[in-house]
Amino acid sequence: MSLFEVNESEKFDGISLIVPVYNEALSIAPFCDRVMKVLAGVCNFEIVFVNDGSRDDTERTIESIMQGDMPFPVTLVSLSRNFGKEAALASGMQHARGNAVIPMDVDLQDPPELIPEMIEKWNAGAKIVNARRIDRSEDGFFKRTSAKIFYYIYNTMTEYPIPQNVGDYRLLDRVVIESILTIGERSRFNKGIFNWVGYETSEVTFSRPHRDIGSSKWSCWKLIKLALDGIFTSSTLPLRVWTYIGLTMGCLSVIYGLVILFTTLIFGRDVPGYASTVLLILTFGALNMFALGVMGEYIGRIYEEVRQRPLYIIRSISRTR
Ligand code: UDP
Ligand code: MG
Secondary structure (H helix, E strand, O other): OOOOOOOOOOOOOEEEEEEEEOHHHHHHHHHHHHHHHOOOOOOOOOEEEEOOOOOHHHHHHHHHHHHHHOOOOOEEEOOOOOOHHHHHHHHHHHHHOEEEEEEEEOOOOHHHHHHHHHEEEEEEHOOEEEEEEOHHHHHOHHHHHHHHHHHHHHHOOOOOOOOOEEEEEEEHHHHHHHHHHHOOOOOHHHHHOOOOOOOEEEEEEEEEOOOOOOOOOOOHHHOOOHHHHHHHHHOOOHHHHHHHHHHHHHHHHHHHHHHHHHHHHHOOOOOOOHHHHHHHHHHHHHHHHHHHHHHHHHHHOOOOOOOOOOOEEEEEEEOOO
């Protein structure tokens, strides 16, 4: 098979698996083997690897697999640096040619065995088939609890709640992908976007297995950033809520003022307490800072949007056929 430059007008009659990879050299071959075993004879498929600025042998490993005799087409999109999984997925969607697309992790924590069931539901008319985790015990207490808190906050705030425990692993019909590709936002939160576009949705369930090879590429900081992106890109409630907080605080201040006025008139001069004064200053100081911080989050995102920088930069693209 020879590698050649991609012609975007080509279409592929089958399913595109989009696989973002970041320092995953050891996971590539097991992933290809397992996918091949499970999907052989089930459907036509291609794999679109997005190398998200890996610093290990990931790119060379994929290239050597592409030079071998794979029974399915492989595309390798290499980004110029690590742009993060959300951006990597977006570039994968741009280069997938299939009738349906499935974003998958390369570490086999998204078991390919679910794909035939997803395809069944897709053939029955669903445009999106979510894979919902019914067991997250492998995730550890911290990740599980923080995910629960995040879903609660997110779903209370936004008009378009996202289903709990559904990751990026899902089947998306070509019409859904075309709709997603019209969204040009820079702060990406794919789980919110997948949901926002609408369409008939169905689901399959699974237990998330352990990661056998390598380790999670999500640091605590990256997860917090993703959660904040999710909330701030999907709702303006944090911005608007300050009107109500300010109004309530204003009313309370008037009531407190009246209480001081009457106690002074009735009982004589009130000696103001040092502790309560300091407490009030600190509380209002903190509230002001917090409100400013929330505005900063939105202004920062507005700045990102108006700068109009691309979401990712592609260093090279190659395809086997
Ligand atoms: N990933 C990526 N860029 C990043 C972080 C992760 O492309 O900056 C890829 C990673 O290689 C894997 C998938 O995203 O294929 C999921 O990552 P991981 O398994 O670390 O996430 P977890 O399962 O811990 O949520
Ligand atoms: Mg994983």
